[in-house]
Amino acid sequence: MKISSKGEYALRALLVLGQHEGKVLSIADISDKTLVPISYLEQILLQLKMLGHVKSKRGSRGGYSLRTNPADVNIGDVIRRLEGPLAPMGCASITSYEPCILEPTCLLKPLWTRIRDTVAQILEETTLADLLDRRFSR
Amino acid sequence: MKISSKGEYALRALLVLGQHEGKVLSIADISDKTLVPISYLEQILLQLKMLGHVKSKRGSRGGYSLRTNPADVNIGDVIRRLEGPLAPMGCASITSYEPCILEPTCLLKPLWTRIRDTVAQILEETTLADLLDRRFSR
DNA sequence: CTGAATCCTTACTAAATCACTCAAGATGAT
DNA sequence: ATCATCTTGAGTGATTTAGTAAGGATTCAG
Numbered sequence: 001m002k003i004s005s006k007g008e009y010a011l012r013a014l015l016v017l018g019q020h021e022g023k024v025l026s027i028a029d030i031s032d033k034t035l036v037p038i039s040y041l042e043q044i045l046l047q048l049k050m051l052g053h054v055k056s057k058r059g060s061r062g063g064y065s066l067r068t069n070p071a072d073v074n075i076g077d078v079i080r081r082l083e084g085p086l087a088p089m090g091c092a093s094i095t096s097y098e099p100c101i102l103e104p105t106c107l108l109k110p111l112w113t114r115i116r117d118t119v120a121q122i123l124e125e126t127t128l129a130d131l132l133d134r135r136f137s138r
Numbered sequence: 139m140k141i142s143s144k145g146e147y148a149l150r151a152l153l154v155l156g157q158h159e160g161k162v163l164s165i166a167d168i169s170d171k172t173l174v175p176i177s178y179l180e181q182i183l184l185q186l187k188m189l190g191h192v193k194s195k196r197g198s199r200g201g202y203s204l205r206t207n208p209a210d211v212n213i214g215d216v217i218r219r220l221e222g223p224l225a226p227m228g229c230a231s232i233t234s235y236e237p238c239i240l241e242p243t244c245l246l247k248p249l250w251t252r253i254r255d256t257v258a259q260i261l262e263e264t265t266l267a268d269l270l271d272r273r274f275s276r
Numbered sequence: 277c278t279g280a281a282t283c284c285t286t287a288c289t290a291a292a293t294c295a296c297t298c299a300a301g302a303t304g305a306t
Numbered sequence: 307a308t309c310a311t312c313t314t315g316a317g318t319g320a321t322t323t324a325g326t327a328a329g330g331a332t333t334c335a336g
Contacts, residue, residue, distance in 0.1 A: 001141060001217075001257065003226040005324070008246065015245050026282065035239065040325050046284075059333020060281040075249070079139075088141040101173065107153050107269045108146065111213070111260075114274065118256050119139065122249075131245045136252065143295065164311065178296050184313075197304025198310040 007083045009036045010044050011075070011131075014053060018070045018132045026063040044082075051081050070132055076123030086123060087116035094120075145221045147174045148182050149213070149269075152191060156208045156270045164201040182220075189219050208270055214261030224261060225254035232258075 012034040017025060027045060031038045045064055048054040055067040066073075080086055080095060090098030092112035103109060130136055150172040155163060165183060169176045183202055186192040193205040204211075218224055218233060228236030230250035241247060268274055 001139060001221070001224055001226060003139060003250075004322090008227065011246055012240075028282090037325065039327075042283075042285095043325090056283060057333085058283045058331075060279095061334060062282045062332085064283090083139070086139055088139060089146065102150075107272065108149055110272065110274065111264065111269065112141075115257060115260055118260060119253060122253055122256060126249060131249065134245065134248065136248065142293090166311090175296065177298075180312080180314095181296090194312060195304085196302075196312045198308095199305060200303085200311045202312090 001088065003079070004083055006044060007079050009034065009041065010048055010078060010082050012036065013041065013045060013048065013064075014066070014073060014078070014128055015131060017054065017064060017066045018073075018128050021066060021070070024057055024061070024063040024065050030064065047082060048078075051078070053078065070128035073128035074124060075126045075128065075131070076120060079123055086120045088112050092116045139226065141217070142221055144182060145217050147172065147179065148186055148216060148220050150174065151179065151183060151186065151202075152204070152211060152216070152266055153269060155192065155202060155204045156211075156266050159204060159208070162195055162199070162201040162203045168202065185220060186216075189216070191216065208266035211266035212262060213264045213266065213269070214258060217261055224258045226250050230254040 013030050013036065016030055016033045027038055027041055030036075030045070031041050034041070036044070045054060045056070049056055049064075053067060053073055054064050056062065056064050076086065085093040085096040087093035087096075089100075089108075089112045090096065091100040091103055091106070091109050093116065100106065100109075126136060151168050151174065154168055154171045165176055165179055168174070168183070169179050172179070174182070183192060183194070187194055187202075191205060191211055192202050194200065194202050214224065223231040223234040225231035225234075227238075227246075227250045228234065229238040229241055229244070229247050231254065238244065238247075264274060
């Protein structure tokens with residue numbers, strides 16, 4: 001039931017950018033503050049850029065900054081698009097459903113579905129702004 | 139956030155044994171009913187035996203059966219002991235806590251902790267009997 | 277206008293994990 | 307004894323993870 005370091009690292013990077021909103025931070029800066037290796041971080045920031053959460057400025061004095069307001073960054077969305085579905089099994093996934101041959105009578109699916117729903121609710125109701133303010137949904 | 143097939147398979151096996159409580163089922167039987175490959179299932183049943191959930195009878199007409207009442211089989215415990223901690227990150231794990239250098243000020247830990255607590259609550263409040271009866275805690 | 281700082285792109289890889297298979301041994305019922 | 311079964315331990319191919327490495331493209335400062 002682990003989350004990969006990539007997802008963790010992406011959130012760390014977003015948090016650092018959120019803590020310096022408006023400023024442009026170089027990958028090296030972000031690496032220092034997040035303890036994520038530079039060349040790995042490059043890839044992650046590229047992905048976050050493709051997902052629209054972040055924008056970049058090239059050349060000297062370039063770097064990254066948030067593209068949107070932290071309140072508009074949905075943590076569930078970030079995790080899902082970086083790591084894949086939130087559901088613990090394909091049969092319980094909404095975004096990446098995969099049928100299972102046991103499904104008609106499966107006694108486990110309700111359990112997996114409940115876990116998916118609960119995790120998704122927490123993650124999708126949390127925004128970057130919530131994390132920055134140490135505030136949670138509900 | 140996936141669960142491995144090993145955990146799923148173990149629960150499938152326990153469910154089949156629970157549906158035939160009192161009887162001894164051979165690995166081949168269980169494999170037929172769970173669609174888990176025989177030789178993989180062997181290993182999983184061995185582990186379940188070591189964990190005390192299941193007992194075996196060797197020799198001809200041998201096989202496996204539940205050791206305890208289904209109401210006493212805690213799903214969270216099975217998952218945790220077969221797959222490792224329920225927490226999404228080591229810093230949020232109670233049974234396998236791992237310190238993190240960012241921890242004192244980490245903005246993510248409260249999120250991971252909340253996910254751990256929620257998942258653990260669902261899994262630990264659910265027993266094999268609940269699954270067999272299509273009933274959930276609460 | 278040149279060079280340094282930075283992002284961008286692609287390729288590669290070592291290690292771990294997953295999901296098994298296989299072979300041979302031990303045990304018990306008939 | 308024989309055969310069905312569990313037991314034990316080793317081995318393996320595929321995939322994923324968590325990076326590294328090398329060079330190219332762009333922008334800014336001087």
